[in-house]
Amino acid sequence: MEHELGIWLVRAEAEALGERLQQQLGGDLLRPWLVTEIAPLEQFRRVFGCYRQWLLIMATGIAVRYVDGLLQDKRSDPCVVTVDEAARYAIALLGGHEGGANRLAQRVANTVGAIPVVTTATEARKPLVLGIGCRRDVSEEAIEAAVRQALGDASLDLVREVATVSVKANEPGLLAFCERYQLPLRVIALQQISDRPWVSEPSEWVRENLGVDGVCEPAALIACPRGRLAVPKTTLNGVAVAVVLDSWTPWV
Secondary structure (H helix, E strand, O other): OOEEEEEEEOOHHHHHHHHHHHHHHOOEEEOHHHOOOOOHHHHHHHHHHHEEEEEEEOOHHHHHHHHOOOOOOOOOOOEEEEEOOOOOEEEEEEOOOOOOHHHHHHHHHHHHOOEEEOOOHHHHOOOEEEEEEEOOOOOHHHHHHHHHHHHOOOOHHHEEEEEEEHHHOOOHHHHHHHHHOOOOEEEEOHHHHHHOOOOOOOOHHHHHHHOOOOOHHHHHHHHOOOOEEEEEEEEEOOEEEEEEEOOOOOOO
16 A cells, blocks of 8 residues: 655654654654664665655665665656755655655755755756745735736746745645645745845834744745845735846856
């Protein structure tokens, strides 16, 4: 029987991290040290095909050795995401598009505040990051209208990801917009935005409600730290959008 997500711990020291990820993402938390009669690597080989997605809490070098010899076809192999024990990076290692590793890496990153590492060519050639802030219960249509206003003549196809503040992580209209256009949503902690208050025009409303001067500009710049602010904050019907252009693109 095939299961959805397996979370594999290589060391007991990562158990707290594994439990937090399981609480948010679901799946099975696998602790190989509990089975003393079978080596951990052999245990993994026996169950590799039983899951559609794998989250390996270990160094990428160890992960490569774990999957060595197990892969058959990218259209049917489980996807693999690795995260280090300090939860700094969530790396889409295998099955980025076909298996859903890119999306899983984003979900892991949003759960623990890690940096998602996505290296598939399609995403690498998209130079724009959107920062979006919005009022509560703003519709998907309002968000799209504000985004298209900010983009001007630029296509949504050039957008790599959307960034917002943690308190907006479950905003229905924003989630629906991202889902419709298959845009990853990067969640930036409110404290990070407070520590990096890069805003061209402070908002009194945002300051009163969130305690920071703005959301869309700092969220986009944190998500793309080597980028530059191509379009400062624009607002429309309760939605604020900023556009950041990655400085390392074929067009720059």
